[in-house]
Amino acid sequence: MTHLLIVNSHVLDVHALTLRSGLSVLVSDGRIAAVGTDLSVPAGCTTLDARGMTLMPGLIDCHVHTVASSFNLGGVARQPNVFVMLRALPIMKAMLERGFTSVRDAGGADWSLAEAVRTGLVPGPRLFSSGKALSQTGGHADFRPRNDDLDACSCAYKLGNIGRVVDGVDACRLAVREEILKGASQIKVMASGGVASPNDPIGNLGYSEAELRAIVEEAGNANTYVMAHAYTPRAIARAVRCGVRTIEHGNLVDAPTAELMAELGAYMVPTLITYEGLANEGERYGLPAASIAKIESVRGQGRQAIEILARAGVKMGLGSDLLGETHPLQSDELRLRAEILGNGPVLQQATLIGAEILGQSGQLGEVTAGAIADLLLVDGNPLSDIRCLLNQGEHIRAILKDGLLHKNTL
Structure with missing residues (x-):
C-alpha cells in the first residue's frame, strides 16, 4: 500500500x-x-x-478528439491505424500535463487507448471513449467527397475516422450494441450538420426521431447515455425530446430551447475555443475550404449561447473539441468562459459538473x-x-x- x-x-x-x-x-x-x-x-x-x-x-474536459492529429479529419480517416495511434499519444500526454486528468472522447478514441492509459502503458488522462460517433449518410462523420458513385464507407474500421455511417432503426440499434461491445463508455450521435465535414450544412438535421429514440433506448439498455452533436434550436430540442442526455456545441441555442433543456435535465457541453482555433489556424493547417466557410455561422454566437444557458439554469460541462495543431489551446476554454461567467462557475464546470456528466460524482472532480x-x-x-x-x-x-x-x- x-x-x-x-x-x-x-x-x-x-x-x-x-x-x-x-x-x-x-x-x-x-x-x-x-x-x-x-x-x-x-x-x-x-x-x-x-x-x-x-x-x-484534476480538470475534466468533456469533449476531446484524441485521434484528431490534423484539421483535415477526412485525411486522418485515411491514415493507417498505427500512424493514428502514434500521433494520438503525444496529444494525450500533453492533455495530462495541462492538468486534465479525465477526458471524454467525442468520437475516434477506442477501448484500446483508454486501456493503455488505465494500465499505465502510456501517459494520459483517464479516457471515457465513445468509440465511433454515429452519423447518417451525408452527415457530420461522413467524409466521402461528392461523386457519381459513392465508395463503401470504411469508417467503422479505421481508427482515424471519428465516426461511422449507419442508417435505419435496426442498423442504428446494431451499431450501438457493437460500440458498447467494443468498449464505448457512452454513445455519440451526429444530430445536426457540422463545420469539419464536407456535405452537411449546419442547419441540417441528423437522423429521424425514430432512429434517435432507438439509439437512446439501446444506450439506456446498456446503462449508459447518448451525447449529441447539435447546433440549432430545432436540432437541440429534437434531440433532448428523444432522450439525449448531453448536447455538444449548441452555439445557436435560443432561450426557449435552453429552458427545455433545463426542464428535461439535459446538459450542454459548449466548445468555444475550437472556433477560435479553426478561424485563426484552419486554413493554414489544411481545413477544407467548405469547412472554413461554415465557421463564422456558429463562432459569433458561442458567447451569447453561454449566457442564455446560464440564465436558463442549464448545467454545462467544459469542452474543447480541438483538432490538429490547436490542441495546445485546450486550457483557454477556461479563460473564454471565465470572461463570461466568472472563475468560480467555470471551475465547477471543469470539475463537479464534468464528474456528473461522466457518472462519476463523488469519485472525480x-x-x-x-x-x-x-x-x-x-x-x-x-x-x-x-x-x-x-x-x-x-x-x-x-x-x-x-x-x-x-x-x-x-
Whole structure:
C-alpha cells in the first residue's frame, strides 16, 4: 500500500468555491483517504510540502478528439491505424500535463487507448471513449467527397475516422450494441450538420426521431447515455425530446430551447475555443475550404449561447473539441468562459459538473475523502486568477492521477 501526505496547501472546495487552509490530505492506494487536521499517518508515508499552493481536483474536459492529429479529419480517416495511434499519444500526454486528468472522447478514441492509459502503458488522462460517433449518410462523420458513385464507407474500421455511417432503426440499434461491445463508455450521435465535414450544412438535421429514440433506448439498455452533436434550436430540442442526455456545441441555442433543456435535465457541453482555433489556424493547417466557410455561422454566437444557458439554469460541462495543431489551446476554454461567467462557475464546470456528466460524482472532480486522487498543486489561486491554469500547465507544480505523481516540480 502506497501513501502520500500533502501538507500546508490551500484546498479548493469546488462545492463552496472557497479555499480551506490548515488542512492535510492523505492519499492511499489511489484514493483520498482523509482530509483534515492532525491526520493519523501510516508508517513510511511520503510527505509533500505544498506551502502556499492551491490543492484542487484534476480538470475534466468533456469533449476531446484524441485521434484528431490534423484539421483535415477526412485525411486522418485515411491514415493507417498505427500512424493514428502514434500521433494520438503525444496529444494525450500533453492533455495530462495541462492538468486534465479525465477526458471524454467525442468520437475516434477506442477501448484500446483508454486501456493503455488505465494500465499505465502510456501517459494520459483517464479516457471515457465513445468509440465511433454515429452519423447518417451525408452527415457530420461522413467524409466521402461528392461523386457519381459513392465508395463503401470504411469508417467503422479505421481508427482515424471519428465516426461511422449507419442508417435505419435496426442498423442504428446494431451499431450501438457493437460500440458498447467494443468498449464505448457512452454513445455519440451526429444530430445536426457540422463545420469539419464536407456535405452537411449546419442547419441540417441528423437522423429521424425514430432512429434517435432507438439509439437512446439501446444506450439506456446498456446503462449508459447518448451525447449529441447539435447546433440549432430545432436540432437541440429534437434531440433532448428523444432522450439525449448531453448536447455538444449548441452555439445557436435560443432561450426557449435552453429552458427545455433545463426542464428535461439535459446538459450542454459548449466548445468555444475550437472556433477560435479553426478561424485563426484552419486554413493554414489544411481545413477544407467548405469547412472554413461554415465557421463564422456558429463562432459569433458561442458567447451569447453561454449566457442564455446560464440564465436558463442549464448545467454545462467544459469542452474543447480541438483538432490538429490547436490542441495546445485546450486550457483557454477556461479563460473564454471565465470572461463570461466568472472563475468560480467555470471551475465547477471543469470539475463537479464534468464528474456528473461522466457518472462519476463523488469519485472525480472534488477533494473529498473517498474520491479518486486526481489532484493538482497550483502556484496561484484559480478563484481569483484563472491564468494560473493556462500556458500548458506551467503553474501546475504537481499532478497526481490515481494517486500517482505524474509531475512534481516541488
